[in-house]
Amino acid sequence: MNLNLRNAILHNVSGNNQDELKDTIVDAIQNGEEKMLPGLGVLFEVIWNNSSEEDKQEMLHTLESGLK
Known part of the structure; x- marks a missing residue:
């Protein structure tokens, strides 16, 4: 079985x-x-890919800071 986990996750939260997104993350x-x-x-990847260089x-x- 060839399951694309990334696509499945994106499909589950699309829309x-x-x-709802906050509830999923929390x-x-x-x-x-x-x-x-x-x-x-996968959610972080979406954030990263849609963020400015400053963000x-x-x-x-x-x-x-959180890892110190």
Whole structure:
């Protein structure tokens, strides 16, 4: 079976409003289940690909600070 996980995740959240997207993210983080990590990665990929260079630098700064 050839399953494209990225496309499946995008299909599942496509058309969701901000509240639904936030619920998806918060639920994935609060559950702490390893199986949710790919979904969060795909959502981060969408954010990254649709962010300005300034926003990317801010995200990197936030990430770096959070990992210290």
